[in-house]
Amino acid sequence: MPARAPAFWRRRGAIAWLLSPLSLLFGMLARLRRRRTRGERLPVPVIVVGNIAVGGSGKTPVVQWLISRLRAAGYSPGIVSRGHGGTVTGVAQVPADGDPAVYGDEPVLLASSCACPLVVGRDRPAAARELLRLHPGCDVIVSDDGMQHYRLGRAMEIAVVDPATLGNGMLLPAGPLREPLGRLGEVDLVIAHGDLSPALAVALKEVPSYPMALAGGLLRSLDDPSRTVPVVQLAGRAVHAVAGIGRPERFFEQLEALGLDPIRHPFPDHHVFAPEDLSFEDGAPILMTSKDAVKCRAFAPDDCWEFPVEAQIGSGAAERILEKLKNGRTTA
Incomplete structure (x- = not known):
């Protein structure tokens, strides 16, 4: 849960229930936007690492872990990111020693720690196209966040879940969720930072989940x-x-x-x-x-x-990702 999150996001109290009609409207609009948005397919597979809740769930260490596993498997990965907190208005490649005030803190951290090309932009398909233009040898793109950015087609979705950030389990503005828990049942893989609640386990259905810890x-x-x-x-x-x-x-x-x-x-x-x-x-x-x-x-x-810190992720997660990537399944 974000440090400045409203207290009513933590449990289903009176304020949350009063806001629940707005949450229903938010959910309807989100589903409509998803159904009507056609994702842009790119010439290389895209792996989206995201979440369904507002606030941090540990995505950045997962992206670092994923880049290292892709490189070890012989891929030449690149990263696209929104560049939250930066001032880039179009798209821009992030240097390893870039200014976080310009490019955003997470992109600069990833560019320096992953040592692979990274392009930021609010328009993620445009950022991905620019990445491939600048680095034609890139053969897989990792999207840092962007699970709800449906204009970017993806070969795979990895949801990073911290149960502590799910709060009362309600959609915005009554709760912290950007999409309902059931959305997790549609991703390819879940990486969980913490124990799964019964409701979360039900939402995952047949989706494989792997535990994560941060170690340093x-x-x-x-x-x-x-x-x-x-x-x-x-x-x-x-x-x-x-x-x-x-x-x-x-x-x-x-x-x-x-x-x-x-x-x-x-x-x-x-x-x-x-x-x-x-x-x-x-x-x-x-x-x-x-x-x-x-x-x-x-x-x-x-x-x-x-x-x-480094993400320590349960055995078999990397192998499953690489196998799905090899199979080439794509979704718009």
């Missing part, structure tokens, strides 16, 4: 990225934990599980950080996510550290 062991200095220390070195110490992601609680809880004592500083997703956001007088180390580090590196104070 090192801290990387924002001042000198070549300098790393084991995160357990700070066990038992108070640290300032800064997180401007979809669900900051996940970051804080992970630090606690590693034995640290985080002083929590949650910010909205895609927050534009300023030096004063990192100004603390007690001298304790400052820890932040990789997504936040790309925005803070230019002005971060001393003793400021990035905590990079």
Whole structure:
């Protein structure tokens, strides 16, 4: 659930039920738009990594994991992304050292960590066409988010689900869902960050699901990225934990599980950080996510550290994705 999400999104109380007629209208319009939208087919397969809820579910680490698996299997992948939080009005390729204020924080992180071509644009088909124009050797495209962007045809849909973000299970504006839970029964694969609820298990029907965990062991200095220390070195110490992601609680809880004592500083997703956001007088180390580090590196104070994580996904997920990709099934 996003840090600034309305409280009534968490349970089906009076406010949620009062808004339920608007949710019904939202759902009807969403279904109508999906039925009437014909996806543009591209000369290479497109894999969409998305979700059905507002807020973060862990898509970025999944995209990083997927790119590494595709490359290991001999593919030459590229990425398209909306570029949320950036200022690009058309389409643009993102350099590995790009400015997050221009291209968006997640695209810059992906461009630097995945070392593959990435193009941003609100018009995802246009971004995909530009990617192929600039990199004709690209043979598979991964769409970072965009499950509801139906103008982009896709060969495969991977839904990343964090049950904690599903809230009361109602559609916007009564709840946090952009599509009903039943939509998960239509995707190719579900990657779940957390235990599946009974309602979620029913929604998945015959769709295979795989568990995901985010793991990390090192801290990387924002001042000198070549300098790393084991995160357990700070066990038992108070640290300032800064997180401007979809669900900051996940970051804080992970630090606690590693034995640290985080002083929590949650910010909205895609927050534009300023030096004063990192100004603390007690001298304790400052820890932040990789997504936040790309925005803070230019002005971060001393003793400021990035905590990079990797997605650990259940056995068999990569093989299933590669098999479906090989079979070449496409949907518009």
